[in-house]
Amino acid sequence: MAQLTYRASVSLAIAQSMRKDQKVFFIGEDVGAAGGVFKATVGLLEEFGKERVMDAPISEQAILGAAMGAAMTGLRPIAEIMFSDFLAVCWDIVANQIAKTRYMSDGQINIPLVIRTANGGGSKFGAQHSQSLENWSMMIPGLKVVAPSCPSDVLGLMDSAVKDPDPVIFYEHKSLYAFKEEIEQTDISIPIGEANTLHEGKDITIIGLALMAQRAKEAALILKDKHDINAKVIDLRSLVPLDLQTIKKSVIETGHVLTVEENPRLCGWGAEISSLISEHCFINLKGPVTRVTTPHVPLPSADILEDNTIPSVELIVNEVIKKLKGE
Amino acid sequence: MVDKLNDDIGEEKRLQLWEMMLKLRLVEKKAYDLFLQNLIKGTSHLALGQEAIAGAFGVALKQGDYTFCTYRGHAHTLARGSSIEGVLGELMGRQCGLMKGKGGSMHLTDVDKGVMGSYAIIGAHLTIANGTALASKYNKTNEVSVCFFGDGTTNIGAFHEALNMAKIWNLPIVFVCENNLYMEYTPIHEVTAVEHPAADRAGAYDLDKIIVDGNDADEMLRTAEKAISKAREGKGPSLIEAKTYRHSGHSRADPGKYRPDEEVKDWMENKDPIKNYRAKLLDFNVNEKIICEIEEKIKDQVEKATEISMASPIPEIKEIYTDVWANGGSEWHN
Ligand SMILES: Cc1ncc(C[n+]2csc(CCOP(=O)(O)OP(=O)(O)O)c2C)c(N)n1
Ligand SMILES: [Mg+2]
DSSP, X not given: OEEEEHHHHHHHXXXXXXXXXXXXXXXXXXXXXXXXXXXXXXXXXXHHOTTTEEEOOSOHHHHHHHHHHHHHTTOEEEEEEEEGGGGGGGHIIIIIIITTHHHHTTTSOOOOOEEEEEEOOSSOOOTTSSOOOHHHHHTSTTOEEEOOOSHHHHHHHHHHHHHOSSXXXXXXXXXXXXXXXXXXXXXXXXOTTOOEEEEOOSSEEEEEOHHHHHHHHHHXXXXXXXXXXXXXXXXXXXXXXXXXXXXXXXXXXXXXXXEEEEEESTTOHHHHHHHHHHHHSGGGOSXXXXXXXXXSSOOOOSHHHHHTTSOOHHHHHHHXXXXXXXX | OOOSTTOSSOHHHHHHHXXXXXXXXXXXXXXXXXXXXXXXXXXXXXXXXXXHHHHHHHHHOOTTOEEEEESSOHHHHHTTTOOHHHHHHHHTTOXXXXXXXXXXXXXXXXXXXXXXXXXXXXXXXXXXXXXXXXXXXXXXXXXXXXXXXXXXXGXXXXXHHHHHHHHHTTOSEXXXXXXXXXXXXXXXXXXXXXXXXXXXXXXXXXXXXXXXXXXXXXXXXXXXXXXXXXXXXXXXXXXXXXXXXXXXXXXXXXOOTTSOHXXXXXXXXXXOHHHHHHHHHHHTTOOHHHHHHHHHHXXXXXXXXXHHHHHSOOOOGGGGGSSSXXXXXXXXXX
């Protein structure tokens, strides 16, 4: 049994995949000798050498293009985009090329690659280094979207992402890099598309992702201790494919749903989930599906501003009480 | 003057190149006819007038090599040996099309022939071609990747990112800029800081400055062979700028009126790669009967392929939902 940080689980997960399959290589900016700006890839260059751990120039399009071309011919690249915000400078390669080439080629071309990227707020880096962008990739047909909330999920989901025959965008949350977990077995695999229950309860279903899933769990503990409310917390773990069955099952039991999203309000992933729930579980609902999100603003930088922008544990607790007790 | 005594190319290869270029020309012409008959919908970008470039690479490349081209890619796809009905069928949205109508004119793909796709967002495929070249290096195999693009493409960031990366990694790749003097409608010299949009940038990436008459099929073949050998021998990337001209407008919708009449006339009458190559073959004492036989053969192939395409059924509606994912489907939730 070892205690592992989310950060360390990233490099371990990559290393495990690289040990298992010679076709896996890793590419990114400052990832090799420097071990990554978040120190999430320390030790990889030493173990695998320059051929398989490649320090790239500041050329996000060229990095993802090279990963795509290599994947087209059967390699299994893991490419790092340092901050998810930088996906905007290579969005053509992600959204037009990687996502659509299989379909346009009528299945002639497979693109088995992983793009891992540091996502989300909490670091007070301001509006261009803190965004939560899972929903950007969720809306593009052809991309799988994964966002682990704990070290064991990083290990298990990375294993599946690398083995997956389709492109996977792997959003690591910056505020979780220091998150620790006791882990018995590190070489694990978790299928992509299976949500995880972080807290059991029959009064309300709270649906979260990544950091928001962890905050929802903290909120659930408070709700139980102090307010006698039993919340079921579902950590989606992936937006595409989406585990609708787990959501449905819980909504049928609770009749109340709250999504907790770090993205700004408009077209956040919760909107799609809310729509699915009204389609599939309308008669089970005891009230409207509600959403807690970052308000529809760019993320501000100052401590007090950022802390009051991204949904907090307190906000989740209050929203749940408001929904259930009308307070 | 042609040096017939020191002929490094030879009749056999010349006829192969002639046949190839003629095929590209006649299929493009047929595509144009089919448009006029409203049998091809959507857009399309013909490479009429630029056949010597795709043709020369088609002859010079080996099976297993990878090519990447643009939306102006019917010729480049055919040049790798893809079937005419595969191309025309795709343009017409038929089941016999290379991608059964899911890609269309701008995205012709035929992996079995090494046609790794046609790309419609300027610049992207230069970066992707680096990836297949990287894979060849990683796997220690000796395929070469070739990437075709236009003069306008030299002004987008991806061009520069890709060249730098190809050079620092010493990739087995050949970048081929087909400088047809225009972007869509704007003359390239009006919007480019240097005279030769690709070649003048080569030095910035420690690459040789290579400029070739892209309408001289023999010169094109020599240049292609040299760059391909260099890549295959592990000596790294090349950037070729081939001067050429498109006979028709940028796309189906464009009559090309922004080009001076004398300029068009000069390129059509004096610099047409096909017309000139036919004259060259005769000059090299190739029997005209053989030339005519090839012409008849290709015409016949194009007609037959057109019939096959027209007889081919349209795709089934259920195709909409196939092949988003590697499992063949399009489901995104359970
Ligand atoms: C990123 C991007 N910007 C603009 C366009 C629209 N566009 C399509 S073709 C073209 C001109 C390209 O010129 P060039 O590279 O010289 O190629 P040519 O068409 O002459 O073969 C433009 C601007 C595009 N497809 N992609
Ligand atoms: Mg051009």
